Amino acid sequence: MAQNELSGFFATADLASPERVRDALIEIVPLLTREYGELAATVAAEWFEQVHPGAFLAQTAPDTFPTAGVVENVRYHAGSLFTDDPYRTLAGLSGSLQRFILYSGRETVARNVARDRTKPRFGRVPTGAKTCAWCSMLASRGFVYLTRETAGLVSSDYHDDCDCQIVPEWESGSSHIAGYDPDRLYAQYLSAREASGSGDPKVIAAEMRRQFPDDFTDGVHDH
Structure with a gap:
């Protein structure tokens, strides 16, 4: 609006x-x-x-x-x-x-x-059909964040047009959000980490863009 x-x-x-x-x-x-x-x-x-x-x-x-x-x-x-x-x-x-x-x-x-x-944990949940590789990497961890800072709940952790929401979970393992599959995202993260040979999140995110270009809004297609 x-x-x-x-x-x-x-x-x-x-x-x-x-x-x-x-x-x-x-x-x-x-x-x-x-x-x-x-x-x-x-x-x-x-x-x-x-x-x-x-x-x-x-x-x-x-x-x-x-x-x-x-x-x-x-x-x-x-x-x-x-x-x-x-x-x-x-x-x-x-x-x-x-x-x-x-x-x-x-x-x-x-x-x-x-x-x-009750101190719930947080998950970073993308809400669009696709999101960027960086946000997907953060979302791959599921409901593991304990504080607003580690969950990325500060203004500097969001880019323009970012569709992520920070969602609390009160009962461990009971939260299932349609379209949010942290296990699949984590598998992509592990694949990119192994291929890049780096523990640097920026390098890993760049590799995710190359390996799975159709899954992210900023995917990189090699020609």
Whole structure:
């Protein structure tokens, strides 16, 4: 919904005046982030209460993605407004906007799990038809993460258009999510690790892209 509003703005914007469009985006994108971020937080709190009923009343994250970070990102992508391909700004901001908004939902889950005395483990769960090799590698570990930091539940651990969610598990071995197969992902990870001869996660992820190009959004096809 937020991306549709952003696209609607671009459809009517006077791209011949890049300075005005940039200044308008500096106002609009933080507003969209706040409006839809609050909605994402509410939905996340409702979801938490559904999957962990009777524990306590879930709280929404008190803040949306920091405005200073949003504005900095807008200024970066707005550079394309001054080129012969101004719509690169829209493409870049659409991906960033998704990350800004989902931050509120992820943060809501994290805060409520932190309040939970049962101390559930986390799993990093991709939600799209495909995701990138790096996120798939993190997801291959299943529900093993003990803290929000090791689960990647901080804003710097997500890229634009990232479809991952951090999901808590209260009963070990009982969580089965349609489309999420950590055993298959882990087998791909082990195959790539052996082929690369490296323990460096970046090297392993690069090998996963080459070995299983059709499984990842950033797969590499050798020609």
